[in-house]
Amino acid sequence: MSGVIVTNPPKADAEDVRALAGYGVATVHEAMGRTGLLPGRLRPVQDGVRVAGTAVTVLSWPGDNLMIHAAVEQCGEGDILVVTTTSPSTDGMFGELFATALKRRGVRGLVIDAGVRDVAELRGMGFPAWAAAVSAQGTVKATGGSVNVPVAIGGQVVRPGDVILADDDGVVVVAREKARRTVAASEAREAKEAAARAAFLDGQLGLDRYGLRDNLAQLGVTWQAYDDHVRDGAGE
Template identity: 70%
Template sequence: MKNVIVTDPPRACIDKVDKLAEYGVATVHEALGRTGFLGPKLRPVHLGSRVGGTAVTVLSWPGDNLMIHAAIEQCQPGDLLVVTTTSPSSDGMFGDLFATALQTRGVRGLVTEAGVRDVAELNAMGFPVWSTAVSAQGTVKATAGAVNIPIIIGGQTIRPGDAVLADDDGVMVVPRGDVDRAIEAAQARTDKEEATRTAFRDGELGLDRYGLRAKLAELGVEYISAEQHLL
């Protein structure tokens, strides 16, 4: 790893990222063929936030938040800070002071594969965070890492400027060049789901709408009466 801070990387159009975020992580993830999800370990510290932003990426050493300090200078309105470490870490690398600095710069939230602390204060500030741990354990500022380089979380590559979506269902990444396609696919998925929702309200069963009766028969499932079952 080169210890670098990459300045002013190209970013996805924030208006399009905002539009994409409206669909929600689950819908966009399904619409794109179930790609881009960063995994179930990233959970919201508080429920109820739905955000999208352009990634500023950080690669830190475990237990060391020096590069988060360096990354804040590279942030601009509409960004999401995305942090991982060179090996697993649950230390509380981020708290309300960092959140204050980021809010001042118009940053929309934090996604971190490490720990956070000052949870009550983050909630009171309305600063959304997705993390893999909550921990009072503090950190040092001693080891160089990198800012705005490609990083990997949950098997997914996040590049600086990519669209990152986060809500109560988790976090996903959409590559910067795929945002337009993702919006089109998410709208099509939304239209399809609304048609299904209407059909279910009208009493149609999923067994019939999705053609699942034939699948049950193919799998050898039989319908028998309760009396027959007790024989």
């Protein structure tokens, strides 16, 4: 497998990345019309952490972390390393030594559709990671791959310089040219949710606020008293 290391790709504006960091993954995903969400198998190794940054992408051979070493050189302040493999892998391709090098360069975290190890050390040093697996299985450094090319994770394309937002709910990607409009859409979504939260605290039901009673009626769902339900033979 040959490959390429692309240098200095375009990136989303830093102000837009900073603004997106103020919203949760669920909010941004909904604000983009329920798009951009990476697969749920990518789980955080820590709790209560949210990061946003620009993607440096890596396409590696399974069980081979050579291209992660190559990618470190391409990483800088505000980036998030995004790694996937040419076929499924759960090997522990990333650990504490990689995290040390990346943290020194100002990298904000890792998203890897494969395995990580040294989890206790990653937590202790405060380096956030989202991974498909945790495994002590070691890797080799023997096969070429690519850095800063578009990669696909669970059918979702991540390009170098796109915005990656990750928290306890998962990981979402925002195309770099859509970052600013996504900030505006996320702000509107959060304002809508704040109004709904206030209404629910005041006792309003979602059935009424969202007009869902009509939906239920159109679907043929009815209300029936328990005694009538039992008498009709549909109950206990």
